[in-house]
Amino acid sequence: MSVKCWSRGKTTAAVFNSAGQPLEYQFFPVPKLAPGEALVQITACTLCGSDLHTYHGHRSIQTPTILGHEIIGKIVAIGPGDPICDFNGRPLQTNMRVTWSITASCGNCFYCSDGLPQKCEHLFKYGHEVLSSTHPLSGGMADYCHLVAGTAVFPLPEKLPDLVACPANCATATVAAAFRVSGGAEWCRGKVLLIQGAGMLGLTACAMAHDYGAREIIVTDIDRKRLEMALRFGATRCVSVFEDEGKINSIVKKLTSERGVDLALELSGASGAMADGLNQLRTGGRYILVGAVSPVAPTPIFEEDIIRRMISIYGVHNYTPPDLAEALRFLKDNYNEFPFSSLVTDKFRLDQVEEAFQHAIRSRALRIAILPQA
Numbered sequence: 504m505s506v507k508c509w510s511r512g513k514t515t516a517a518v519f520n521s522a523g524q525p526l527e528y529q530f531f532p533v534p535k536l537a538p539g540e541a542l543v544q545i546t547a548c549t550l551c552g553s554d555l556h557t558y559h560g561h562r563s564i565q566t567p568t569i570l571g572h573e574i575i576g577k578i579v580a581i582g583p584g585d586p587i588c589d590f591n592g593r594p595l596q597t598n599m600r601v602t603w604s605i606t607a608s609c610g611n612c613f614y615c616s617d618g619l620p621q622k623c624e625h626l627f628k629y630g631h632e633v634l635s636s637t638h639p640l641s642g643g644m645a646d647y648c649h650l651v652a653g654t655a656v657f658p659l660p661e662k663l664p665d666l667v668a669c670p671a672n673c674a675t676a677t678v679a680a681a682f683r684v685s686g687g688a689e690w691c692r693g694k695v696l697l698i699q700g701a702g703m704l705g706l707t708a709c710a711m712a713h714d715y716g717a718r719e720i721i722v723t724d725i726d727r728k729r730l731e732m733a734l735r736f737g738a739t740r741c742v743s744v745f746e747d748e749g750k751i752n753s754i755v756k757k758l759t760s761e762r763g764v765d766l767a768l769e770l771s772g773a774s775g776a777m778a779d780g781l782n783q784l785r786t787g788g789r790y791i792l793v794g795a796v797s798p799v800a801p802t803p804i805f806e807e808d809i810i811r812r813m814i815s816i817y818g819v820h821n822y823t824p825p826d827l828a829e830a831l832r833f834l835k836d837n838y839n840e841f842p843f844s845s846l847v848t849d850k851f852r853l854d855q856v857e858e859a860f861q862h863a864i865r866s867r868a869l870r871i872a873i874l875p876q877a
């Protein structure tokens with residue numbers, strides 16, 4: 504479909520109008536590139552949990568839009584003017600196999616100047632932009648994606664398989680950001696970690712914690728199959744949240760001389776998870792909140808407890824380009840150590856996007872992929 508469309512000067516996308524309505528296929532002209540821009544032929548896009556939340560209506564987003572942001576592809580055209588460089592400073596070339604940061608930032612505003620480019624006042628976020636007449640192709644449920652100036656583009660490591668690389672620019676990079684905020688790889692060495700949630704983020708966090716030399720990696724989830732998978736991704740202990748609360752307490756006490764864990768990562772987004780995580784932290788412990796990107800029930804916070812135990816709590820949303828660089832480094836070095844290639848379980852063509860969403864929701868698959876060139 505896409506090759507024929509390209510030759511006719513058209514591209515195809517599955518447009519999301521609102522929850523409960525089928526995705527609508529639309530044709531768009533091949534964009535005219537401005538300086539600093541590039542056009543990518545999408546090879547694969549995996550459906551992230553936030554795409555499913557939006558599709559379901561659990562998360563509001565401006566519409567119409569083209570969902571999908573875990574994208575990889577091949578550069579097919581580059582805008583005029585000065586050469587565009589990748590994140591490492593090398594000029595982009597056609598036929599390069601690439602991924603790119605989920606957000607593009609202006610580099611000049613208050614937040615860009617304050618080290619938070621992911622919160623730029625002029626942020627462009629792939630898979631989240633409302634369709635515009637000048638720039639409709641901003642999401643992964645399409646055969647082409649139009650990269651704006653200021654996007655941090657990364658060539659993919661040569662041997663990294665497509666479907667292992669695909670979640671890098673959301674799931675893996677977000678986990679890398681969470682570890683960076685916690686204190687980084689050096690700080691994690693020898694530490695005891697609690698990872699809440701054994702979905703895509705949680706499994707990735709187990710493997711990254713292992714790579715960073717954590718001493719113990721304790722994982723909690725409601726799903727026994729996912730907990731079993733966590734053991735294959737480096738977790739040392741798994742506990743179902745349905746088990747007696749005494750079980751997690753006794754494991755944490757035993758592994759930490761009764762002090763509590765050094766670091767907890769909340770990756771489940773479940774109501775009540777934050778209270779559980781706070782309970783398991785040691786004095787001086789660090790808590791990174793990542794999972795709750797759609798509304799959850801509020802957690803009561805006991806200030807005195809936070810103060811006396813000197814707990815640090817950080818929220819992590821999106822990430823910075825160096826986090827994606829670290830995500831790709833991590834995947835390149837570890838994709839054979841852990842079963843990352845088993846995480847994308849099903850593949851669909853671009854004309855099957857509706858079916859793909861339904862399947863992802865029904866099966867609770869960790870990731871399914873759309874292959875627009877298939």
Ligand SMILES: [Zn+2]
Nearest residue numbers: 551553673674
């Ligand atoms: Zn995502």
Ligand SMILES: [Zn+2]
Nearest residue numbers: 609612615623
């Ligand atoms: Zn900015």
